[in-house]
Amino acid sequence: MFPHSIALLTDFGLADGYVGTIEGVIACINPQIRTIHLSHDIPPQNVAAASFCLANCYDYLPSRTVYLAIVDPEVGSSRRGIAVETDRGYLVAPDNGLLTGVLQKSPAIEAVELTNREYWRAPQPSSTFHGRDIFASVAAHLANGIPIELLGQSIDPDSLKKLELQKIETTTTGIKGSIQYIDRFGNLITNIPAKTIEGKSWCVRIKDSVISQVDTYSSLDRGSPLALISSSGWLEIAINSGSASSSLDLSWGDTIELIWI
Amino acid sequence: MFPHSIALLTDFGLADGYVGTIEGVIACINPQIRTIHLSHDIPPQNVAAASFCLANCYDYLPSRTVYLAIVDPEVGSSRRGIAVETDRGYLVAPDNGLLTGVLQKSPAIEAVELTNREYWRAPQPSSTFHGRDIFASVAAHLANGIPIELLGQSIDPDSLKKLELQKIETTTTGIKGSIQYIDRFGNLITNIPAKTIEGKSWCVRIKDSVISQVDTYSSLDRGSPLALISSSGWLEIAINSGSASSSLDLSWGDTIELIWI
Amino acid sequence: MFPHSIALLTDFGLADGYVGTIEGVIACINPQIRTIHLSHDIPPQNVAAASFCLANCYDYLPSRTVYLAIVDPEVGSSRRGIAVETDRGYLVAPDNGLLTGVLQKSPAIEAVELTNREYWRAPQPSSTFHGRDIFASVAAHLANGIPIELLGQSIDPDSLKKLELQKIETTTTGIKGSIQYIDRFGNLITNIPAKTIEGKSWCVRIKDSVISQVDTYSSLDRGSPLALISSSGWLEIAINSGSASSSLDLSWGDTIELIWI
Numbered sequence: 001m002f003p004h005s006i007a008l009l010t011d012f013g014l015a016d017g018y019v020g021t022i023e024g025v026i027a028c029i030n031p032q033i034r035t036i037h038l039s040h041d042i043p044p045q046n047v048a049a050a051s052f053c054l055a056n057c058y059d060y061l062p063s064r065t066v067y068l069a070i071v072d073p074e075v076g077s078s079r080r081g082i083a084v085e086t087d088r089g090y091l092v093a094p095d096n097g098l099l100t101g102v103l104q105k106s107p108a109i110e111a112v113e114l115t116n117r118e119y120w121r122a123p124q125p126s127s128t129f130h131g132r133d134i135f136a137s138v139a140a141h142l143a144n145g146i147p148i149e150l151l152g153q154s155i156d157p158d159s160l161k162k163l164e165l166q167k168i169e170t171t172t173t174g175i176k177g178s179i180q181y182i183d184r185f186g187n188l189i190t191n192i193p194a195k196t197i198e199g200k201s202w203c204v205r206i207k208d209s210v211i212s213q214v215d216t217y218s219s220l221d222r223g224s225p226l227a228l229i230s231s232s233g234w235l236e237i238a239i240n241s242g243s244a245s246s247s248l249d250l251s252w253g254d255t256i257e258l259i260w261i
Numbered sequence: 262m263f264p265h266s267i268a269l270l271t272d273f274g275l276a277d278g279y280v281g282t283i284e285g286v287i288a289c290i291n292p293q294i295r296t297i298h299l300s301h302d303i304p305p306q307n308v309a310a311a312s313f314c315l316a317n318c319y320d321y322l323p324s325r326t327v328y329l330a331i332v333d334p335e336v337g338s339s340r341r342g343i344a345v346e347t348d349r350g351y352l353v354a355p356d357n358g359l360l361t362g363v364l365q366k367s368p369a370i371e372a373v374e375l376t377n378r379e380y381w382r383a384p385q386p387s388s389t390f391h392g393r394d395i396f397a398s399v400a401a402h403l404a405n406g407i408p409i410e411l412l413g414q415s416i417d418p419d420s421l422k423k424l425e426l427q428k429i430e431t432t433t434t435g436i437k438g439s440i441q442y443i444d445r446f447g448n449l450i451t452n453i454p455a456k457t458i459e460g461k462s463w464c465v466r467i468k469d470s471v472i473s474q475v476d477t478y479s480s481l482d483r484g485s486p487l488a489l490i491s492s493s494g495w496l497e498i499a500i501n502s503g504s505a506s507s508s509l510d511l512s513w514g515d516t517i518e519l520i521w522i
Numbered sequence: 523m524f525p526h527s528i529a530l531l532t533d534f535g536l537a538d539g540y541v542g543t544i545e546g547v548i549a550c551i552n553p554q555i556r557t558i559h560l561s562h563d564i565p566p567q568n569v570a571a572a573s574f575c576l577a578n579c580y581d582y583l584p585s586r587t588v589y590l591a592i593v594d595p596e597v598g599s600s601r602r603g604i605a606v607e608t609d610r611g612y613l614v615a616p617d618n619g620l621l622t623g624v625l626q627k628s629p630a631i632e633a634v635e636l637t638n639r640e641y642w643r644a645p646q647p648s649s650t651f652h653g654r655d656i657f658a659s660v661a662a663h664l665a666n667g668i669p670i671e672l673l674g675q676s677i678d679p680d681s682l683k684k685l686e687l688q689k690i691e692t693t694t695t696g697i698k699g700s701i702q703y704i705d706r707f708g709n710l711i712t713n714i715p716a717k718t719i720e721g722k723s724w725c726v727r728i729k730d731s732v733i734s735q736v737d738t739y740s741s742l743d744r745g746s747p748l749a750l751i752s753s754s755g756w757l758e759i760a761i762n763s764g765s766a767s768s769s770l771d772l773s774w775g776d777t778i779e780l781i782w783i
Contacts, residue, residue: 004292007281013563013706014275014536017575020529020560024583027558031526031584036288038281041274044707045763053278060393061285062292073763076738127738129753132582184274185305216337216388231390241306241334265553268542275536297549299542302535314539321654322546323553445535446566477598477649492651502567502595 003064003089003143005034009054010131011042011071018129022068022136025121029140036061045073047098048163049252052181052189055101056232058088067102068139069093076127081114081134082160083142083151090148092139094130097163108157114138115152166253168192174202174259177235179252186243190256192235197258203227204237205257206248211237223247264325264350264404266295270315271392272303272332279390283329283397286382290401297322306334308359309424310513313442313450316362317493319349326350329400330359337388342375342395343421344403344412351409353400355391358424369418375399376413427514429453435463435520438496440513447504451517453496458519464488465498466518467509472498484508525586525611525665527556531576532592532653533564540651544590544658547643551662558583567595569620570685571774574703574711577623578754580610589624590661591615598649603636603656604682605664605673612670614661616652619685630679636660637674688775690714696724696781699757701774708765712778714757719780725749726759727779728770733759745769 006026012018019040026033038057042050050071058067065088072094080095086106091099095113114134117123119141125133138151168191169176177192204211204227214226222241225248230236235258238244245251267287273279280301287294299318303311311332319328326349333340333355341356347367352360356374375395378384380402386394399412429452430437438453465472465488475487483502486509491497496519499505506512528548534540541562548555560579564572572593580589587610594601594616602617608628613621617635636656639645641663647655660673690713691698699714726733726749736748744763747770752758757780760766767773 005288007285009278009281014559015561015563016703016705017531017560017579018705020531020558021579021582023558024529024579024587027527027556028582028584031556034288034292036281036284037275038278039276041276057278057282057285060282060289062289065285074740077740126751126753128750128758132753181277183277183279218335218338228389229387231387231393236389266549268546270539270542295549295553297542297545298536299539300537302537318539318543318546321543321550323550326546442538444538444540479596479599489650490648492648492654497650 002145003066005036005062005065006139006143007036007038007057007061007065007067008040009038009042009050009057009067009069010040011044011046011050012040012131014040018131021132025132025136026140029137030143033140033143042071045071047071047073047096048165049181050098051101051163054098055105058102058105063088065089066139066143067091068135069098070131070135071098072096072130075130081130082155083112083114083138083148084108084157084160085110085148090142092135092142095161097161099160100163100165103160108160110148111155111157111160112148112152113155116150119146119151166191174257176255176257179250179254179256180234182245182252186239186245187230188237188244188248188250189230189232190235190237192258194229194233194235197235198229201261202258203261204235205259206237206250263406264327266297266323266326267400267404268297268299268318268322268326268328269301270299270303270311270318270328270330271301272305272307272311273301273392275301279392282393286393286397287401290398291404294401294404297326303332306332308332308334308357309426310442311359312362312424315359316366319363319366324349327400327404328352328363329396330354331392331396332359333357333391336391342391343416344373344375344399344409345369345418345421346371346409351403353396353403356422358422360421361424361426364421369421371409372416372418372421373409373413374416377411380407380412427452435518437516437518440511440515440517441495443506443513447500447506448491449498449505449509449511450491450493451496451498453519455490455494455496458496459490462522463519464522465496466520467498467511524667525588527558527584527587528661528665529558529560529579529583529587529589530562531560531564531572531579531589532562533566533568533572534562534592534653536562540653543654547654547658548662551659552665555662555665564593567593569593569595569618570687571703572620573623573685576620577627580624580627585610587611588661588665589613590657591620592653592657593620594618594652597652603652604677605634605636605660605670606630606679606682607632607670612664614657614664617683619683621682622685622687625682630682632670633677633679633682634670634674635677638672641668641673688713696779698777698779701772701776701778702756704767704774708761708767709752710759710766710770710772711752711754712757712759714780716751716755716757719757720751723783724780725783726757727781728759728772
């Protein structure tokens with residue numbers, strides 16, 4: 001059973017034709033495949049944001065999807081290009097930690113380094129756009145049913161680069177965490193997992209304010225800060241019909257504190 | 262005859278993977294369906310802008326399209342989720358007025374509240390992302406040919422929430438209206454309908470300036486403000502090769518006046 | 523053999539539903555065709571940027587693709603609408619120079635002015651949105667196999683409007699060029715072609731700084747300006763993990779100088 005979809009996630013933006021070029025390379029090899037665009041507006045070169053975003057989407061796509069994920073600040077250096085098989089599909093990416101979040105959910109069954117130039121678009125790739133010259137082509141061939149072993153030399157899944165994510169810290173009164181992602185609405189998604197706090201009573205302290213636990217965005221008046229479980233399974237701080245990031249002046253990596261009550 | 266397309270309109274933005282997640286849910290249920298992305302950059306929580314934009318697209322899509330429209334500031338509250346059948350297709354949305362513009366063009370034949378959890382993705386949906394857990398799944402099942410009656414309890418189409426749009430006012434010298442939408446070019450689209458002013462002579466007064474009636478953007482020199490009939494059928498104020506919104510310092514809801522001459 | 527894809531490039535943005543409307547018009551005529559979105563965020567009315575971006579993508583899409591390219595500041599004026607056949611596919615656009623870059627790569631075999639209203643969506647098109655009322659419909663009919671001759675009156679390919687691009691200048695010490703495109707990463711793409719400088723030794727002088735020639739973005743430390751051959755075949759100035767445009771305070775059209783060493 002072949003994959004029916006290629007899901008793309010990059011930091012290429014949509015303005016410059018880079019994504020269209022990638023899709024063109026795919027269409028040349030596999031004219032029928034469905035493409036699902038997860039995001040192309042990952043903050044430039046932010047591998048951690050890409051890892052987070054990819055892992056959030058991952059549970060909701062069809063089984064056997066090929067994921068093509070490219071945020072690649074070290075393109076052209078000696079970092080490896082890789083393809084990974086999991087129980088749920090295939091992943092094609094630079095080996096820079098971008099797959100950290102997904103592989104926590106779904107461990108690698110097999111991994112190869114993309115050394116077989118036969119499946120590249122250009123045997124002499126440009127030194128700045130491996131997305132076009134290597135990764136897109138490899139993903140399209142996987143979607144065509146080419147076995148992963150043909151794409152290159154087998155590597156130990158344990159050797160894949162992992163991001164070191166900021167850890168949460170248990171204190172006498174609660175949990176210290178940090179903001180790991182800010183979405184388009186200005187919602188602040190922390191690194192405190194839902195399973196640690198579900199069914200318990202708590203509030204959040206940020207600087208000198210205390211923010212109450214609620215069930216949904218509209219539980220408090222418009223403009224009120226609130227804390228809840230995000231749809232992706234983390235403690236989230238938001239504002240009903242507003243931007244928590246702007247209003248609370250908080251950014252990526254900032255510290256927050258949960259207090260048991 | 263089944264629908265061939267699902268058309269999506271949201272305020273999710275394209276950065277965070279929310280749209281890709283929605284499309285993943287659809288692809289799990291209906292791997293072949295074509296998706297048409299109308300907009301995902303509706304200003305956050307702006308239900309009126311969503312209603313306007315959806316109604317503008319509506320005349321141009323294939324008959325029997327399923328429209329999945331989600332701008333949902335009250336997600337998780339008691340506002341209803343609905344599916345509506347018209348003579349031209351199906352609409353799936355929160356019941357918050359988002360369908361006002363479309364239903365003016367094409368009245369509801371049948372409406373249901375989305376109470377049948379069998380067609381939800383998650384019988385226990387998250388309280389913040391019904392787009393993923395309810396609406397996308399329901400839209401995909403409709404596109405698969407599931408009859409609308411199976412999706413939940415029938416409701417009176419007259420009970421659907423309608424937006425109260427700003428009305429135009431007829432004066433002794435013309436018409437007072439307001440700006441109901443600003444597009445990416447900074448074009449100001451008013452709430453004065455084309456049919457009221459077509460074939461007549463008029464100008465527009467804004468603050469102390471008078472703006473002339475023309476046929477198209479390039480009728481006047483670059484940088485000149487002008488007034489014409491928009492492609493969506495409203496009085497529009499624009500600037501040849503410029504942004505009327507910035508140059509004239511006008512924003513959503515601001516008043517404008519048409520004067521008969 | 524019919525085209526399998528329509529590739530779209532516009533300055534419509536993704537917020538206002540204009541692209542979705544275009545895709546709706548196409549889907550009404552050709553429900554099965556694949557659409558590839560190259561860019562919809564060309565800077566408003568910037569025909570030169572559109573020409574550059576289209577030409578970059580052009581080498582990577584399937585043969586016999588129909589390209590629908592619309593950046594159209596003179597919409598509604600007497601500028602012509604055109605369809606052009608090349609050895610690699612079809613081009614549909616306003617005749618304003620937008621096709622300059624593509625036609626340099628792949629000369630016109632045949633060209634017509636879009637005068638046959640039978641293939642328009644609206645025989646009386648709006649004066650501001652020919653993309654919807656003429657171009658999208660014509661592109662979809664071409665993709666359906668309608669011969670280009672049926673779309674209107676044959677015209678001399680030499681009569682198609684061409685952009686006058688800024689030329690490079692050879693000096694006693696090197697080459698004077700200018701910046702022809704800035705991408706989302708802030709990379710500065712000049713008008714000095716790769717073939718003029720490949721395999722030679724040079725540096726770049728901008729204002730009072732000298733920028734070294736390297737192979738790839740990560741060849742120097744993060745934050746260092748560098749010069750290399752872009753993936754699209756031009757001299758490019760970039761900064762490892764940063765924006766050259768912001769850091770060097772350079773913009774579209776600014777002069778740069780390459781010095782042989």
